[in-house]
Amino acid sequence: MAEADTxxxxxxxxxxxxxxxxxxxxxxxxxxxxxxxxxxxxCASILDVSxxxxxxxxxxxxxxxxxxxxxxxxxxxxxxxWEVVGWMARSEGGAYPWEEYLLFNPxxxxxxxxxxxxxxxxxxxxxxVPGGGWGGLELDGAHYKHFFAEGTAQVDRVVGxxxxxxxxxxxxxxxxxxxxxxxLSREADDREISWSRSEWIDAKTVEAAFGIRTESGPWPxxxxxxxxxxxxxxxxxxxxxxxxxxxxxxxxxAGGSRTLAEQTLTIARDGNDQSATxxxxxxxxxxxxxxxxxxxxxxxxxxxDLEYTLVDRATQxxxxxxxxxxxxxxxxxxxxxxxxSRRTTADFASVPAGTYDLVVDYKGNNWLGAQSIGDWRNAAxxxxxxxxxxxxxxxxxxxxxxxxxxxxxxxxxxxxxxAFEQARMGESDFAPTSSEDDD
Amino acid sequence: xxxxxxxxxxxxxxxRSASLPNRVCDQCRSMLVRSDDGVGIAGVQAALPxxxxxxxxxxxxxxxxxxxxxxxxxxxxxxxxxxxxxxxxFGDGSHGWLGEAMGQFMMTHERALDTIDPAWRLKLTRDARxxxxxxxxxxxxxxxxxxxxxxxxxxxxxxxxxPPGWRIHSTDLRSGSGRLANVQRDGSEVHFYDGRYxxxxxxxxxxxxxxxxxxxxxxx
Numbered sequence: 001m002a003e004a005d006t007x008x009x010x011x012x013x014x015x016x017x018x019x020x021x022x023x024x025x026x027x028x029x030x031x032x033x034x035x036x037x038x039x040x041x042x043c044a045s046i047l048d049v050s051x052x053x054x055x056x057x058x059x060x061x062x063x064x065x066x067x068x069x070x071x072x073x074x075x076x077x078x079x080x081x082w083e084v085v086g087w088m089a090r091s092e093g094g095a096y097p098w099e100e101y102l103l104f105n106p107x108x109x110x111x112x113x114x115x116x117x118x119x120x121x122x123x124x125x126x127x128x129v130p131g132g133g134w135g136g137l138e139l140d141g142a143h144y145k146h147f148f149a150e151g152t153a154q155v156d157r158v159v160g161x162x163x164x165x166x167x168x169x170x171x172x173x174x175x176x177x178x179x180x181x182x183x184l185s186r187e188a189d190d191r192e193i194s195w196s197r198s199e200w201i202d203a204k205t206v207e208a209a210f211g212i213r214t215e216s217g218p219w220p221x222x223x224x225x226x227x228x229x230x231x232x233x234x235x236x237x238x239x240x241x242x243x244x245x246x247x248x249x250x251x252x253x254a255g256g257s258r259t260l261a262e263q264t265l266t267i268a269r270d271g272n273d274q275s276a277t278x279x280x281x282x283x284x285x286x287x288x289x290x291x292x293x294x295x296x297x298x299x300x301x302x303x304x305d306l307e308y309t310l311v312d313r314a315t316q317x318x319x320x321x322x323x324x325x326x327x328x329x330x331x332x333x334x335x336x337x338x339x340x341s342r343r344t345t346a347d348f349a350s351v352p353a354g355t356y357d358l359v360v361d362y363k364g365n366n367w368l369g370a371q372s373i374g375d376w377r378n379a380a381x382x383x384x385x386x387x388x389x390x391x392x393x394x395x396x397x398x399x400x401x402x403x404x405x406x407x408x409x410x411x412x413x414x415x416x417x418x419a420f421e422q423a424r425m426g427e428s429d430f431a432p433t434s435s436e437d438d439d
Numbered sequence: 440x441x442x443x444x445x446x447x448x449x450x451x452x453x454x455r456s457a458s459l460p461n462r463v464c465d466q467c468r469s470m471l472v473r474s475d476d477g478v479g480i481a482g483v484q485a486a487l488p489x490x491x492x493x494x495x496x497x498x499x500x501x502x503x504x505x506x507x508x509x510x511x512x513x514x515x516x517x518x519x520x521x522x523x524x525x526x527x528x529f530g531d532g533s534h535g536w537l538g539e540a541m542g543q544f545m546m547t548h549e550r551a552l553d554t555i556d557p558a559w560r561l562k563l564t565r566d567a568r569x570x571x572x573x574x575x576x577x578x579x580x581x582x583x584x585x586x587x588x589x590x591x592x593x594x595x596x597x598x599x600x601x602p603p604g605w606r607i608h609s610t611d612l613r614s615g616s617g618r619l620a621n622v623q624r625d626g627s628e629v630h631f632y633d634g635r636y637x638x639x640x641x642x643x644x645x646x647x648x649x650x651x652x653x654x655x656x657x658x659x
Contacts, residue, residue, distance in 0.1 A: 011651045016489055033490020034542060036520040050520050052488060081654065106491040106650050107639060109542025127543060127636035129615030163541045165519050191569060192583060 003205030030085045035161040048090035075209035117218035120206045144177035147223045149429045183224035201414045220423040229417035251399040261389040267364035279357035287350045294389045295343040299327045307361040312354045321346045463596040485592040485603035500642035511595030547634030567610040580612040
């Protein structure tokens, strides 16, 4: 017999219908066997359907409630299809209203879809009581912080069918505990205490599941709404950390730059234009910084103009930069003074790979009238200039700038996260800092 | 296993366990009672009202590693609704009850009343008040409900006749861990059941009832 049933399972009907004794409307019963109370979707009368003969409990003649998600609408959440069978408008004594849709699937039982200030949660009745002590609760190894204490929740309006006797004005005492993404709620009346856990769900998920449009999300955030900045911030911290380490490592190791060419040039004393070519200079990496350092040990009260041109032997593509090395010193009422430097470094930030020649056009000048040991006017003295071409890590300043640039978005994200958490916690009865309006 | 013809309508009826002497004929809904003298008729069972339960006669599953098959059901009503108690026959011939209420499931097994601390026994059977706590095997249980319940209808094989209109007193206990217990009292006769909440997924049931327009889950 069982085998025969498996081959062609007889399909039981999913719904039945009753006639509202108040308005005569045909009302679908979608959770037959479970439903106890039906609030007529046409006239809002409360009906007792716990026995075959439908009884009128409270008669209403209201206009049909326009629900955002009409009764009978189906949607898939968490991989399970749910049907809206009931709806309640609830509030704290008329203030802070919210809505609860009762969802049903005959194989999965009941769930709640809760709509509060533009945010959504998916709730489930618990069959266990969370453990724990003051200030917090434990459930399935997760810790929940007390958020709302000793609230009251009343039923303002109902539509559809429910598995308990529900009516307008029903009031329960409520307490809520949260952790990011989840809320534990305790509802107690004189007879029983019930526990439920609700999970925050993205409005887009609900919109996609039930084909609705909702307004923009809540602000301040819902008590259990996870900060949208956390995921980003965690990723950013990891990426920034890796990048920072890489930059520091590059500055430390690759920064010990490689010398590509070195040459000592003689500076003509007559101040004529001179030119020298260093090369070949082979650059292997796709792009690299190239530094050219000129050092004139005998420079005193004079300067050397420098023009560097890096020329790719293959393409004749040229990179240009200018520099000057100048150094002055003297003596005045404050004593000895000096300014400038006997060395100067020119940087090509990013040079593509290739074989290059460095053309150095230079011109030495001296401060006429100055007297020193290495005076260029001394015919016996031949001033020299040492040119060193190096490649490697970015200069320290560039590394520091990179670190700051990496840090800025992380800091920005952290500030936004802190603002979100402060706004979220500000709603709590256990907010760490109380606002001025003590009530 | 005993298969006989229904003394009322002649349809074949099977009694699978000597500990389940009662059976409702699938054909004519006669309440049959098996005894040493044969199979007699003890009345007529009422028709079950329509519900959308996913369980049916022949649903199979596993509870704590033991295979069972659903072979009977009693539908009960209290002041605020109705629920199903599905009779599950296990491979070793023992039986348990798969309760189905408000979309939740619970599996309980009958347990001898004298296994409970005598100090609490009287409380459970005579003086149960909602909200009171009772220690059961060292676990604190709260009395969640204590009231009269009414048998609406039954089907399949059963350990008792379950006539429609039968009224008994039922006391429900819950713990924080999902454990639950139930005391059923009919005059001087008291039965005690102990168990816990279960999910359909954990029972991995097969041969569930097909419900129009809904996709039955497949539990691997």
